[in-house]
Each structure stands twice: as C-alpha cells, then as structure tokens.
Amino acid sequence: MNDTIELLLRHRSIRAFTDAEVPEAHIHLAVQAGQAASTSSAVQAYSLVQVTRPEERRALVPLTGGQEKVATAPAFFVVCGDARRHRLICARAGAPYDARLEGFLLAVVDATLFAQNLVIAFESMGYGACYVGGLRNQLAEVDAILEFPAGVYPLYGLCVGIPAEAPIPRPRLPVSAVFSTDRVPEEVDVLADVDRYDEGYRAYMRERLGKDRAWSPSMARKFSEPRRVEVAAFFREKGADLT
Amino acid sequence: MNDTIELLLRHRSIRAFTDAEVPEAHIHLAVQAGQAASTSSAVQAYSLVQVTRPEERRALVPLTGGQEKVATAPAFFVVCGDARRHRLICARAGAPYDARLEGFLLAVVDATLFAQNLVIAFESMGYGACYVGGLRNQLAEVDAILEFPAGVYPLYGLCVGIPAEAPIPRPRLPVSAVFSTDRVPEEVDVLADVDRYDEGYRAYMRERLGKDRAWSPSMARKFSEPRRVEVAAFFREKGADLT
Numbered sequence: 451m452n453d454t455i456e457l458l459l460r461h462r463s464i465r466a467f468t469d470a471e472v473p474e475a476h477i478h479l480a481v482q483a484g485q486a487a488s489t490s491s492a493v494q495a496y497s498l499v500q501v502t503r504p505e506e507r508r509a510l511v512p513l514t515g516g517q518e519k520v521a522t523a524p525a526f527f528v529v530c531g532d533a534r535r536h537r538l539i540c541a542r543a544g545a546p547y548d549a550r551l552e553g554f555l556l557a558v559v560d561a562t563l564f565a566q567n568l569v570i571a572f573e574s575m576g577y578g579a580c581y582v583g584g585l586r587n588q589l590a591e592v593d594a595i596l597e598f599p600a601g602v603y604p605l606y607g608l609c610v611g612i613p614a615e616a617p618i619p620r621p622r623l624p625v626s627a628v629f630s631t632d633r634v635p636e637e638v639d640v641l642a643d644v645d646r647y648d649e650g651y652r653a654y655m656r657e658r659l660g661k662d663r664a665w666s667p668s669m670a671r672k673f674s675e676p677r678r679v680e681v682a683a684f685f686r687e688k689g690a691d692l693t
Numbered sequence: 694m695n696d697t698i699e700l701l702l703r704h705r706s707i708r709a710f711t712d713a714e715v716p717e718a719h720i721h722l723a724v725q726a727g728q729a730a731s732t733s734s735a736v737q738a739y740s741l742v743q744v745t746r747p748e749e750r751r752a753l754v755p756l757t758g759g760q761e762k763v764a765t766a767p768a769f770f771v772v773c774g775d776a777r778r779h780r781l782i783c784a785r786a787g788a789p790y791d792a793r794l795e796g797f798l799l800a801v802v803d804a805t806l807f808a809q810n811l812v813i814a815f816e817s818m819g820y821g822a823c824y825v826g827g828l829r830n831q832l833a834e835v836d837a838i839l840e841f842p843a844g845v846y847p848l849y850g851l852c853v854g855i856p857a858e859a860p861i862p863r864p865r866l867p868v869s870a871v872f873s874t875d876r877v878p879e880e881v882d883v884l885a886d887v888d889r890y891d892e893g894y895r896a897y898m899r900e901r902l903g904k905d906r907a908w909s910p911s912m913a914r915k916f917s918e919p920r921r922v923e924v925a926a927f928f929r930e931k932g933a934d935l936t
Contacts, residue, residue: 451722454697454817458726458810479694481872483701485865487809490826491915492908494866500874535870535883536916539909542884545917551925551935552829553916558798559826559848562805564871566730567701570813574697583733583802586795602877605802622728623737627778628807629724631743634845640778641785665735666782672734673779673796674788682794682936692794692935693925 457574462619464578465519467611472525476575483571487563496561497532497602498568500525506595513591514584514607524611528585529565531557533689534601554603554690561605572610582607589684600689618658621650700817705862707821708762710854715768719818726814730806739804740775740845741811743768749838756834757827757850767854771828772808774800776932777844797846797933804848815853825850832927843932861901864893 507521540547585607627643648664655663750764783790828850870886891907898906
C-alpha cells in the first residue's frame with residue numbers, strides 16, 4: 451500500500467461541490483498529467499473542452515438526464531476522442547484518411563486513458579469528480595450547442611470541484627469476477643460471483659438510499675432495453691467509420 | 694504538485710524488464726485499485742486475464758507484431774471489455790440483451806478506466822508497464838489461443854515488470870492542442886500546434902533513436918492506410934452490435 455493506491459481506493463464519484471473555483475493552474479497541471487498517460491503510438495487522439503458559458507451549461511442539463519451539477523459544478527468539461535488533428539495532417543500531406551473502427555477505438559481508448567489520469571490528478575489535489583455518461587443521451591442536441599467539428603467525438607462529461615459530500619464507496623464485483631489467469635471464468639462461476647455481489651450491493655443500497663435493490667436486476671433492466679440508440683449514427687455523422 | 698502527480702508525469706512505457714516476478718498480492722492490489730475507478734452506472738464491463746502459459750505467450754509474439762516482451766515480460770495481461778456478465782444476467786432473468794454501439798462503448802470506456810488505474814497502481818509500486826495495442830493486429834488468431842467467449846472483447850495487452858531501462862519521456866502535444874474552453878481550437882491553430890510539436894518531437898527522436906523524424910509525417914502514414922481492418926468483424930463475431 452502507498453499514498454497513490456490509497457488515493458485510487460478512496461475514489462467515489464462526487465456529485466455535490468462547494469463554491470470554490472478550480473484555478474486554471476490546477477486545470478493545466480491536471481491536463482499535463484492526463485497527457486502523460488500512454489497513447490497508442492503517440493497518436494494522442496483526444497481533446498478536452500471546458501464549458502464555461504453559464505447559458506450553455508444550463509442548456510446541457512436537460513440533455514444529460516437532468517443532472518443539475520452539469521450547470522452548477524465549479525468546472526465542467528467534455529472529453530472527446532479526436533481524429534480531427536490526424537485528418538487535418540493527412541489533408542495537408544495530400545494523403546487520404548482511412549481509419550475504420552480501429553481509428554474510432556484508438557480515439558476512445560486514448561481519450562479515456564487521458565481522462566482517468568486527469569481525474570486522478572484532480573483527486574490528488576483534493577478535488578472530487580464525476581463522469582457524465584449522460585452526455586451521450588442526446589448527442590445531436592449537445593452538438594448543436596458546443597459545435598464539434600468533424601473528427602471530434604464527444605464521449606462523456608466531467609464535473610470537478612471541491613467535494614461537499616462524503617458518500618460511502620459503492621462496492622465492486624469480487625476480484626475473482628474480473629480477474630483470472632489464462633481463461634475468463636466459467637459461466638457458473640460468473641453467476642456465483644454475481645449472486646455474492648448482489649448481497650453486498652443490497653446492503654450498500656439500503657445504507658445509501660434506504661432502498662432494497664440488488665445489482666443484477668438493475669443490470670437486466672438496463673441492458674434489455676436499447677439505450678442511446680442514436681450514438682452510432684451521431685459518430686458516423688461526425689466522420690467515424692465504424693466498419 | 695504532489696507525489697501522485699509526479700508519478701503520473703514520470704510515466705513512460707517500459708519495454709525491458711528485470712527477471713523479478715510480479716507477486717500475486719501486488720496483482721490483486723492493482724486489480725482492486727483498478728476496480729475502484731469510475732464505472733458507468735456500476736456496470737463494471739471489463740475483465741482482466743493474466744496469460745501465464747509460456748507456450749501461449751510465445752505464440753502471441755508473432756500475432757502482436759513480433760513484440761518479444763509479450764513472451765518475456767514478468768507478467769502479461771489481456772484487458773477485455775466484458776458484456777458477457779450482463780448477457781448472462783439478462784438470460785437468467787429471461788430478458789433480451791440489446792445494447793448496440795452504446796453497449797460496446799460502455800465496455801471499452803469502463804475497461805480503459807480500470808486499466809489505467811491498474812497501470813498507475815503498478816507504477817506506484819515501482820513496476821513499469823507497456824500497453825500492447827498490437828493485440829488487435831490479428832484478433833481472430835489471438836482468440837484461437839485464448840478462447841474468449843461471446844460478449845468478451847479483448848482490447849489490448851499489458852506487459853508489467855520491474856524496469857530494466859530508463860527511457861526519456863516522449864514529448865506530448867502542447868496543452869493548447871488538447872485543451873480549450875468552450876469550443877475546440879480552430880484548424881489553423883491545430884496545425885500551428887502540430888508544427889510546433891514536430892520540432893520538439895524531432896529532437897526527441899534524434900536523441901532517443903538517432904533518427905530525424907517528425908510526428909506529423911508518421912501520423913499521415915499511419916492514418917492513410919487502413920490498419921487492423923478485421924477488428925469490427927471480430928467484435929461483431931463476438932456479439933458486439935456496432936449499429
């Protein structure tokens with residue numbers, strides 16, 4: 451155990467913040483820490499946009515599932531996969547740009563390695579953060595506000611600020627469910643781990659929300675109805691070739 | 694600045710390792726730190742497989758672009774997006790599983806948040822690591838060895854061990870190229886940043902490899918020829934709906 455691992459283990463998403471601002475110097479340092487993450491062959495296929503205009507942040511609230519913190523958190527960012535730089539470089543060199551699903555995947559992975567370093571850097575400075583996957587609820591409408599050019603793929607939002615809450619951490623699946631040697635676990639073992647996890651999760655939900663809810667029924671609900679079905683069409687519209 | 698940010702900024706990919714093993718206790722701690730990362734609505738759509746059989750690791754070398762370290766690093770892992778657990782839960786509940794591109798994206802993002810925490814935890818314990826995107830070069834052949842079931846999407850490899858080299862860090866794009874407020878930068882500013890970066894990158898390549906190479910020409914080459922074109926078909930075969 452060391453301070454960094456303790457920091458990682460202490461993580462919980464923070465959804466309530468004090469009014470304290472996030473100084474530009476802290477943002478720059480966190481961005482540099484983000485950039486220090488691995489990137490596939492140095493492609494650095496990401497961009498980070500801080501949304502500062504109050505009216506735009508307010509307009510994003512209903513588009514991200516009614517998350518007030520998108521308007522009220524001290525800082526709100528959008529993390530994007532970015533293939534535009536490479537497209538511009540190819541165009542200037544008179545070369546075609548042809549990257550298919552692999553190109554999109556590179557951008558999503560690179561952006562997420564960057565984002566997680568960014569979050570850890572913020573957390574190490576005493577901030578709390580919350581990813582906002584709800585940004586993908588209505589991407590076309592989000593895009594109408596923030597005007598992303600072709601090749602830039604908004605992936606999720608990020609709220610950052612000094613925590614004004616100290617929630618208990620949400621339990622995770624047993625290690626045996628997510629880590630194994632040589633082969634992934636057998637189906638029967640996966641389901642046994644799920645049952646075991648449901649018990650602990652139920653206790654967490656009782657304590658946190660006063661509700662009797664296990665994990666697996668919420669997963670069954672979540673994945674049995676298609677959600678965010680316009681996501682693929684949106685990214686294709688922005689130039690991603692998903693073939 | 695603090696110890697964690699210093700650790701993040703010190704990162705470089707490590708490709709040469711001492712013979713020291715990576716104890717199981719360290720792996721478990723790193724996995725737990727990985728699991729502590731954010732996960733979209735607690736879906737935890739990832740799995741980590743440590744490949745321990747020497748003959749399988751040897752067989753992976755030609756399939757990942759001839760990277761000897763895949764066979765020789767003290768520990769080699771495969772990071773997977775994992776939708777299988779949710780598919781099994783839905784099947785058991787008699788519910789359909791219907792997740793489209795959004796479901797695949799959730800898995801890639803969740804797996805990568807997990808992986809980056811894992812890497813940082815390893816690095817904080819004195820290990821070095823190197824992501825192996827080359828795992829996607831010939832996914833069907835990799836799959837023939839490691840036998841991933843439907844719903845499990847191998848994304849990249851990860852070599853871990855005590856560093857036996859101390860490479861200079863590869864420079865990154867200027868902060869202004871990847872971070873902006875309210876809108877992404879104008880094209881002309883993107884290309885000016887690229888030119889500025891090419892200078893520094895050229896100096897790095899001269900010092901590191903004794904070669905005169907800028908960044909942008911290598912990006913133009915990389916993205917003008919389709920690479921890993923079977924990736925989409927492979928993930929579809931494994932059950933990913935990319936529509």
